[in-house]
Amino acid sequence: MxxxxxxxxxxxxxxxxxxYERTSGPFDWCRHEGLDKKNGKFKLMIIGNSWAANxxxxxxxxxxxxxNSIVQFTIAGCxxxxxxxxxxxxxxxxxxTFVEAVKKEKPDYLFSFSRMVDINDPIPxxxxxxxxxxxxxxxxxxxxxxxxxxxLLLNALPDISYTDVSKIIKTVKNGKDLNQFxxxxxxxxxxxxxxxxxxxxxxxxxxxLIDYKPLFYNNSTxxxxxxDVENGGLSYFTSQSHFSFHGLELIRKVYTxxxxxx
Numbered sequence: 001m002x003x004x005x006x007x008x009x010x011x012x013x014x015x016x017x018x019x020y021e022r023t024s025g026p027f028d029w030c031r032h033e034g035l036d037k038k039n040g041k042f043k044l045m046i047i048g049n050s051w052a053a054n055x056x057x058x059x060x061x062x063x064x065x066x067x068n069s070i071v072q073f074t075i076a077g078c079x080x081x082x083x084x085x086x087x088x089x090x091x092x093x094x095x096x097t098f099v100e101a102v103k104k105e106k107p108d109y110l111f112s113f114s115r116m117v118d119i120n121d122p123i124p125x126x127x128x129x130x131x132x133x134x135x136x137x138x139x140x141x142x143x144x145x146x147x148x149x150x151x152l153l154l155n156a157l158p159d160i161s162y163t164d165v166s167k168i169i170k171t172v173k174n175g176k177d178l179n180q181f182x183x184x185x186x187x188x189x190x191x192x193x194x195x196x197x198x199x200x201x202x203x204x205x206x207x208x209l210i211d212y213k214p215l216f217y218n219n220s221t222x223x224x225x226x227x228d229v230e231n232g233g234l235s236y237f238t239s240q241s242h243f244s245f246h247g248l249e250l251i252r253k254v255y256t257x258x259x260x261x262x
Contacts, residue, residue: 002169002235002244009240015056017064018072026053029101032060032070040068042149042262045107047073047080047098048114051154054242055113058252063259073101079114080143081153081200082135086117095139103146109262110147111210115241116156120193133196137203144206152258153201155211156193158186160226165239172233182223210258212251 005012010026018030027050044067046052046059052074060070075090080098083091102110123130144151164185171181201207216224216236227235228246236247243251 001246002165005244005246006165006239009238009242012245013050013053013242015053015060015072017060018056026050027074027076030072032056032064032067032072035064035067035070037068040064040066042067042108043069043071043105045071045073045102045105045110046113047101047110048112048154049074049078049117050076050242051115052111052113055111055248058248059111059255062252062255063262066259066262071105071107073098073105077117079117079119080112081114081139082119082132084118084132084135085121091117099139099142099146102143106146106148108147108149110143110151112151112153114154116159116188116190116193119196120156120188120190122192130196133199136196136200140200140204140207144204147206150206150208151204152208152210153197155197155209155213156190157212157216158190158224159188159241160185160237161187162237162239162241165235165237168227168235169233172227172229178225178229179221179223182221182225185226186224210254212254215250215254 013026015026015030015032017032017034018025019033021029044063046056052072056072064070075094077087078091078094083095118132121132172178197209201209216226218225226237227233234246235244236250238244
């Protein structure tokens with residue numbers, strides 16, 4: 001199963017319910033079909049990098065019953081809130097494109113799903129403030145004014161060493177020290193990114209954080225675990241940095257709860 005998820009990772013980002021307007025998918029504009037337009041109350045919108053496309057299936061399943069429209073706009077590699085280093089040629093202009101997309105749709109609820117990229121970079125040593133957070137604030141203000149009810153942002157998770165995903169099952173089967181392995185699996189800690197998100201939400205009454213930390217973090221050992229020990233080490237992530245189908249099923253309940261309350 002893990003091998004197949006890794007092998008077909010890109011193909012699995014394409015949402016089967018979405019009609020892509022300018023490409024064959026999984027990125028750019030698409031509008032989800034099969035919604036109950038008569039009884040659905042809200043216009044929902046998903047934006048982000050490949051993680052937004054990655055979330056689309058479960059989002060449609062759990063939130064579609066509340067929607068008369070779900071529009072998805074994704075740009076591979078680009079965070080909707082900040083970009084200054086990673087893929088700068090593509091992602092800096094994309095900040096404006098994300099705003100234009102939200103302005104065009106004017107959703108009741110906007111959901112942002114992005115794997116952290118520049119958002120976790122440390123404050124430059126020659127700076128007396130946090131220029132990355134300033135960029136996030138400007139972009140947040142540009143986006144939220146086009147949202148009628150609420151903007152929900154996925155909080156950052158650590159980046160794991162995706163080249164080591166293939167080692168997880170063998171490590172679990174061999175009965176090695178999993179707490180130490182968990183630590184070695186973390187390639188980039190998310191502390192700085194999470195602090196920035198918390199600060200951003202604190203000054204935005206229409207904003208709310210979605211946080212997977214309770215699902216992946218052990219408060220006793222102070223470690224993150226991104227695989228299922230009870231199922232032989234089946235990973236919640238693929239080796240291409242996306243949630244596997246097993247990971248999507250774990251986080252599904254988050255959207256069941258959120259969308260039941262809309």
